[in-house]
Amino acid sequence: MSRFLTQRLGFTFLAIVAILVVLPIILVVGAIVIQGLPAINVEFLTTAPRDGMRAGGIWPAIVGTFWLTVGTAIFSVPFGVAIAIYLSEYARDNNFTRMIRLAIINLSGIPSVVYGLFGLGLFVLALRFGSSILAGALTLSIMTLPVIISTSEEALHSVPQSFRTVSVSLGGTKWQTIYKIVLPQALPGILTGVILGLERAAGETAPILFTAAAFFLPELPGSIFDKTMALPYHLFVISTQVPNMPIKIQFGTALVLLVFVLTMNLLAAVIRSYYRRKRQW
């Protein structure tokens, strides 16, 4: 076999594999859109479920997922970014920082249901928050932290070292250098990481299972100490726990969740490309 033929066979194989990767995505999204779209109407998007969730809408679940995501952002973003700044700008390479990094890596490897049990033990029971938006958001925050830390750290690292040297040489303290130069330049990258982390949190079921999610709760949550419905858990419930469930409601719910998550993804992409074009270095 000539080496050119070998090369062509190799490339063809790689191309087929690449196409195979795209295929499931198209099939999943396609199936959900085709079967879910008929369920989408104003009533579905703005009212509570009726008839044992076999009719009506998913408004409480949308609101619940929204507030859980906002709550997660409030806790995880300041902490995550602060830890990233510490690790990237201040920490020296010693045993203490190595321990922190090891902890972060391990945190990202923990299965999400374990976070759920942890949240149940700490926030719901020990701290007596009960099953609530607060407990759910805190649980999701801990799960999201590693993503936010590592992407923020990467964004901080991508800011050229020379900017820091120049700022210090002009009489800047380290702190002035960070908040006047490094952080603004790293912000788009940090924002992208934050959105990707929150997107994952928004779609998770297991961490909120014992900490926030209500099986059926037609009223909207009134405070952060209330339980709430949430899209991923609602999807789980109507897919497994309710007999004679119209299939279009299941897929409609999946579609709403998918759009929610993909919109965040799109937002991250837009921010990234906008700032990449504006960036001067």
Place this chain on the structure above:
Amino acid sequence: MLMNRTPKIVIENLSLRYSDGTESLNGISLTIYAHEIMALFGPAGGGKSTLLRVLNRLNDLVEVKKMTGRVLLDGQDIYAPDVNVIELRRRMGIVFAQPLPLPLSIRANIEYGPRLAGIRDSSQLSHIVESSLRAAAMWDEVKDRLDESGFAISGGQQQRLCLARVLALEPEVILMDEPMSGLDPLSTAKIEDSMQQLKQQYTIVIVPHSIQQAARIADHAAFFLQGKLIEEGPGKQLFTNPHDKRTEDYVTGRFG
């Protein structure tokens, strides 16, 4: 010329080694006089840039294994424990080899140092912007585009912006680390011209990018080879009639 020379910086028996074992300084003693241009020259790796970074303590940012000796600025040890390093860096501004604008507007680049130091008054700031740009011989070129990005101007203009940015600190000493290495001859000439003006007001320590440049601008020069100070003296003498054989070989182009 030798009448009213005041020592500005006195380096006493300075030795330094980096943690990674690279470029070091070996027993350097050198006096830099106020209102003179001191050129540190010699082949690459001789310790010239390191010495500049010792002077304004930018080498605090990298790992230094061992440093001995003293550096005195106006008679005060700049490595004494009670020295305010931030204040020291304002007194000794540095222009780097590459033009390094901050990712800010031209105006904000120049205001950066003064603002860090707490100057907020806008008329004072715009006065600083104008006078710094004039001193760096670029006011007329950019006066109508002060709010454009510092990256939007040519490389030569960027480097003069960096000089203006240092002047805005109102320093006492200007350190220049091969500031014209990436520039065209015209920009180089402009900066060299302004240096002759600047030395009336400042003390300048420059690592020139060529012997020719050193000979053009230096009042005083010091030849560095592998971390050692081989010879120093008035520029004219050092470039035309060096005492040391190695200096002569380098100046006449026999190595380097």
